[in-house]
Each structure stands twice: as structure tokens, then as C-alpha cells.
Amino acid sequence: MAPTWEEVPAVIRDQFGSVPEQQNELIKIFNPERNGERRSIDFIFAYDQDGDSAYVTFRVSRDTVSAMVRSNTLALHHKLWMISATIALSLSLIIWLLLSRISRPISRLVVWTRSLTPQRLKSQPPDFSYPELNQLAQLIRNSLSSVQESLDREHLFLRHTSHELRTPIAVIRNNVELLQKLQARDEHQSEHQKQVIERIDRAPVSR
Template sequence: MKINTSIRLYVIGAMFVTGSLVIIAMSGVAVSYFFSGMDVAMTELIRSQAFEHEVSDNHPVNMQELSIATRWQDLPEDIQSRIDPSEIELGQLSKFIDGVPLISPPKVGYFVLKLEREGETRFASIVLTEARPRHHGERKLPNFFYIIFYALAAIVIFAGILIILAYRVSTPIRSLRDWAKGLNQEQLKQPLPSFTYSELDALAQIIQSSLSSVQDSLDREQRFLGYASHELRTPIAVTRSNAELLGKMIERDIDPSKQQEVLRRIERAALTMTNLTDTLLWLNRQEDKALPQDEVLLGELIEQINGELSYLLVGKEVSVHLAIDATPISLPMGLCRIVISNLIRNAFQHTYSGEVKIEQQQEKLVIINHNLSDDTHNDDLGFGLGLELTERLMKQYGWYYLNHATTNGRRVEVHFSSSSCC
């Protein structure tokens, strides 16, 4: 099982290790300088005293911890037993520390310096012991121990600062995560909240923009499915009913010319479904491609659609008045069929007793319905989705469209003007 690495822990760990290494290295340098400084101070002290006194062979000078002699063997025995004379170099301090200075103050320190001036060689040594004896159980920390103490304190403080910084940074990140997880269709439309840091705000904007684009695509797909199911049900019903009719006619060996007429109706329904699908895809994708143009006889198309939708008037006392002409116009067939079908369907569905007037002259179509019934039954199958689709199509294609209420119904006017198409 693969374990994902936490960015927060990774960054904190990397910074903590880096900072700790830097602090430890600087502390080591400080300790090194501490010992170097003691050596320099001790060297200068011995150097300043080595030629200040008269010294002869066999008569070394002893002043408290300091001893000065012209020969190695004249130095104190403790010095001779702890420091190898072969390792002594001219002008270089040699030393021996009894104890580990990093743990506790040394018990005794032995220092020797070999000097030469005007041909005279002298050995100077110092033996340093504790200023006072320690009582049982008493421990005195060396001075440079505080360097280590301060280093550890610096690491702890640094770790605390890292934790605080991580909390301040991770809190808005968690807020961004929770906000992104809880995004829905309504929240995508709301203003972006602030996540403290500009980088997180930019990331939130990218997330919102991406999800809004996905949501728009889903909305378009849902509208397409709704429009398709709404518009294709009539040609599908025509296809099914005529296919059943054709089967019965074949079984009964009815006149082939009548069978051909039924077959043509099936072919027209199939062509209608193809045109409707192409039109809906064009609307859904909102591409700049123009729909294919056909020579459309609006009057003939209106008469055909009127016949297909006449079932909506079964059982109603509604009269339909058609006034059409035979003017051919270059228009997209699928788009015209959707618009005309929805407008006539809406008029038929919302007229329960009265009349429907359908008047077409060249590219102009006017549909007026007069409903004389008090029936308030509302079938929004055509009024809701159908008219919504109609309005979108005509707005997208640039046709003139007017729909307003009258005393007992509505009046709809459409201009199928090819000069205004996109």
C-alpha cells in the first residue's frame, strides 16, 4: 500500500532538519572558536612572561602555576610525564587536558610553549587546576556548555516557530479544501471567499472556473436530453404508428401505392429526427457553424405539422383556420420544424374551446389562439420546455420573435428572415 506524503509535514521536516543542522554547525564553530580563543590567550600569556625573568641552567623560575626553564628536564615532572617533548614545536602551544571539557570542567590543564629569542631557547609551562575543590555531588558546568544550551534552545524555538507558521499556512489551505469539497451548483454562482493568501485565492478562482465550466457542460447536456426527448417524441410516434400500419398492409396485401405512401411518411419522420438532432446539437455546442440550408415551403411544412399535431385537439371543440402560401425560402429545415411545432403545439394544448388561427405569408408566421373555455388545466409539456427551446433557438439564430397575451389567449409572430441569420 502506497502512503502519500503530506506536503505540510514534508516542508516542516525539511525546514526543521535544515535549521537544526545550521544551528548545530554554528554551535560547533562557536565551540571551536572558544577553544581557539583560550589557546591564543594562553599562548600570549606565556609568551609575555617567558623572557621577563632571568633564567639560568638548573635554576628554573617558578611563579605559582608558571614555570620557566632553559631546558626541558628543568620543567615540573607533571609536565614532563604528560607531554611528549618530541611533539613540541617552536612557538606552538602544546597542552594536555585531564578530563572531557564538553561534559564537565577539566580537573587539570597542562600547557607548554617553546620560544626562542636572540639564540636563547626557553620552555614555559603552566599547570591550571580548579579554583576550589568541588564538594561531593557538586558539578560545575564548563563555560562553553552554555553554547550547547543556547543551541538546543534555538532549535526548540525554531521548531515552535515552524509549528506556528505551519498552522497559519495550513488553516487557510484546509479552508480551501473544505470549500472545494462542498462546492455545488449554487455555491459556484456565489462570490469567492478570501483564503488569506493571494496564491490560494488564485487557486480557488481556478477551481471555481473549472467546475463552472464542467457544470455548464452538464447543464447543456441536460438541456439537450430534455429538448431531444421533447422534440423527438412526435416523429418517433409517427414512425412507430406508420411502421405498424405498414406491417398490417403488407399482411393484407393492400395496394402497393398506399404502402409507398406510408413508407414515405416513415422516411419523412426519420429525416425529421435527423434534422432535429442536428439542430439540437448545434444549439448545445454553440459553435459558429451555420446550419445547412434547404428550400423550405413554409406553407407545406405548416400544413404537415398541423396534421401531425391534430391529435391534441381530439375531444375539444376547437376549429383551426389555415392561411398559407407556397413561397419557397432558403432556411434550415430542422430549426423551422422545431419552432413551428412548438408554437402550434402550445396553441393546441392551451385551447380547450375556441379557435386557432395559423397565418403564413412568405417568411412571416402568425399564430393566434382564442380560448373560450373556463378550464384552467395546464399542460406545460409544450408551454414550458417547448417555448423555452423555441426562444433560445430564435435568439441564437437571430429571427424576429414576438409572444404576448391577448384577451382570451396569445398571439405569436415569427419572421423567418434568412438575411438576419447568424
Template structure:
């Protein structure tokens, strides 16, 4: 089996990478805003110092460069410190824009130099400012260090909390998914009719129900196929037996001297082959829920009963069973193949389960009554029941025929009523 990254860890990895990107990105953004805030403070201070110097020039009339702590103020570019002029030319410096750069000292710590070209009432000036670790107050350094430490701490805690949340989320989702997989692997036939367990999420519950219904559909399809095979093998026994016995009879008969018996055997073989054909079509229609209807034909009910009794008399060989048949000519418009299957099953069932006694078959118009009576006590383990009667029940329900099977004493009383449609 091909191994790869599981869906769970793929989701965890994607969310973790995306979360870390967001945390790192916002950390850099916060650091940038912090630096820009400090630059804005420096710019405001430099503007304030420059304007104050211009006011002093206007008041005293003396225009000379002036240095105040780390600030150097002048109105002439050439008066700026050489370390500032070496970095820029006067034409590059735009008004009201803060310029800064690092300046490495030969001795001592490196410094950051700031330059601002400002305008105030048509007067221009330049202010430079330098700052280093030695010139910065301890309180300012402490605040800056504290701010960066806070930023780093928040970033680390955010990343850890994000990882924890993703892990908890994956665990919370992974547990129901694991239970769903375990349930699906152990889903047996006896559990298909049970309701699906609760897997905490509607999507998983819907997926579990889909699995259950699909497996149930497959099981029902398999059961239909198995029933079809059982019914087919059960129903084909009679026509196959009829064909085989009549073929043997034909081998023994002389067609010239026994023309009547010869023709009777041929007719029984013909009826048996047609029975097999219609039987297969009817079983396919029944077990595959086919939408098309069975072919309807005019059927002499009394003749069908007589033919079925003749074909199944082999079941009474070596038995002391009397068969009484009472019929009257009657024609119906119905699926003859289905009628033959139902009547054949009832007659076969009566013959098979009567060892000594009598079988009474009475037909009056569309009503058929079949009774088997045992003259001796027998075990009632399978009297009147079997695979054939299961098929009879299904056909009668599907076609809307009235069917009733009652146990009476040491036998069964069966009633079958066909709808009067002709």
C-alpha cells in the same frame, strides 16, 4: 487508499533536519574557532617567551635551556624534554607552526603538550609548553567551562526555537490548506456561483478559484448535455409521431386505389425524417457551441408553415379548436432546420395549450404572428410556456431573430421576424 507521509509533515521534517544540520554545524564551527583562538593565544605567549630568551642569550652570552613555569625554552633540539622529542623528529617540525598532542601520565591527569619552532633574526629556538587541569588556573577553567556551557546553551536554544518556528509555520500554513480541503469537499452546485473564500495566501486563493471554475465548467457541460437530451426528446416527438401515424396509414391504404393518399403519407414521412436529421444537427450546434455555421438554404416560408401545421394537427384531435392560416408566398435565405424548430415549437405550443377556441397563424413576408385564444377560462399554469419555448428563445438569440411572446387575456400573442436576406 495508499497511506504515506503527508506533505505537511514532509515539509516540517525537511526543514527540521536542515535546521538541525545548520545548528550542529555552526556549533562545531564555533567550538573550533574557540579552540583555535585559545591556540593562537598559546602561540603568541610561546613566541613572546622564546624571543625574550633569545634576547637574554644575546645580552649575557650564556646559551642554556631555561624553564619558566610550564614553558621550556632552548635553542637545541636535543635539550627538549624527552616526551616532546619522542613525538616528533627535528626534521618534521616546521618553523612558526604550533604542534600539540595529548600526553597520558601514569599518575595524575593527562596533559596537553605544545611545541613551537620559532625564528627571530636568523636565530632559531624551541619552546614547549604543557598544560593540565591541575596547572590551569581556576579562573581560566571557569572561563573555558562557561564558554562551552554558553555554546551548548545557545545551540540547544537555537534548535528549540527552530523547531518552534517550523511548527508555527506549518500550523499557520496548514490551517488554510485544511480549510481549502474542507471547502472543496463541501463545494456543491449552489455554491459554484459564489465567490471563493479567502484562504490567506494568493496561491491558495488562485487554486481555490481554479477548482471552482473547473467544477463550474463541468457543471455547465453537464447541464448542456441534459438540456440537449431534453430538447432532443421533446423535439423528436412530433416527427416520430408523424412517421408512426403515416406508417399505420400506409398499412391500411391500397396503393392502387388510394395513390394520392399514399403519396401524401410518403411525403410526410420523408419530411419527418429530414426534420429529425436537421433537428439533431441544429441541437448539436446550439448546445455544444460549435464554431461552424448552420447550412443556409432558400426556404419558402409559407410552405414550411403549412407543412408544420399539417404535421401537428394530431395535437388538435378531440379538441374544439379552429385554425385560421393566412400566408403569402415568400422565400428567405436562412438555416431552414432552425426555422422549422422555432416555428414548429410555436405552432405546437399554440395547439397544445388551446383546449377550446381558435389559433390564428398569419405570415406576411418575413413576419409570422401566432395567436391562441381560449373561449373558456382555464388555469394559466403553463399557457405559452415550456421546454420548446426555452429552446426557441435560445435559437432566436443565437441567430439574431426578433422574437416576442406576450400574454393577452386567455391566450398568447407571438411575433417572430426573420431578417430579410434575399
């Protein structure tokens, strides 16, 4: 900004030649390339300042445009970097929230599976928020229930078998004892008969 016409740069004054008559109006002059000087555009704006004319001037050339382009490029690069960083952080947060939301039901499923007992198998699985996890929990429950039913049947069979065999085993034991007493009285009993009685005596014990 120049408060007087004399303080306006000489190159600008040479281009305009005289004091602009219009005030509060932007005037420009295009300067073609000549005498080794590059093309440029000169701007001058005259306005009233306390009753006197003041002037604002500016020259646009390839050098100033290049500087402006570099400045705008740096500013744009900074903005792009900030936008990219913001998007990356937002995506990371969204992915973390999704993984956290998915991992909680999975953790609940693992804890539920580890805590299953024959009594808890009789009740339905809890809701794990996702149909796929609910189906998996139902499959686990059905599989373990089938295994538990097989074990229950086997235990029941063993209890019944043990009860049914208790009397025959007792009878065999009593008869073996009786044979052993008779054997002690019979001095002519063969070695083969002794082995048979010993095998019968050992059989209930091994059961």
C-alpha cells in the same frame, strides 16, 4: 586563608620574606622560572580580623591557569550547548507555527473544493488568508463553472431534442404498426419489404 603568618604556606613566606606591613591591600610577586620551577605569581592579602592580622594567599602558575582554562572551557561549552539547544527548539517551534498557519488555509481550500455543488459554484469563494490560495480557489471555481455550464447546455439541448422528436417518433410508430397490419393482409409482400419495416420498427426503440 591563614589566621597567622606562621600558617601561611612556606613557599609564599619565602617569596615575601616578611610580614606585609600594608593591610587591606593586594600584594603580588612575580617569580621567574628558576631551579626547574615554572614561572608563577604569588598573591597575598592581609586584613584585620578581631584585632589580629589574617592572610589570604594564592599562587597562579601554568598548572592552575590550565585548570582554570579547562574549567572555563567546560563551562563555556555547557553554555554554548544550552544556547544551541534553545535556538534549535525556538526555530523548531517557529517552523511548526508557520507550517500550521499555512496548512490550515490549505485544508480549508481542500474541504471547500470537495464540497462544491452546482449551487455553491454560483457564490464567490471564501477568503483563504493568502492571495495565492484565493487565486487558486477562483481558478477552480471558474473551471468548474465552465464545465457546469457546458453540462447545463447539453442537458437543455437533450430536453429540447427529446421534446421535438417525441411527435415524429410517435408518428413513425403508428405508421409502422399500420404497415405491419397491412403486411399481415398482403401475402405477396417480399422479404426485403419485411426487413425494411423491421428496421423502421427497431429504430425508435433504439433511440
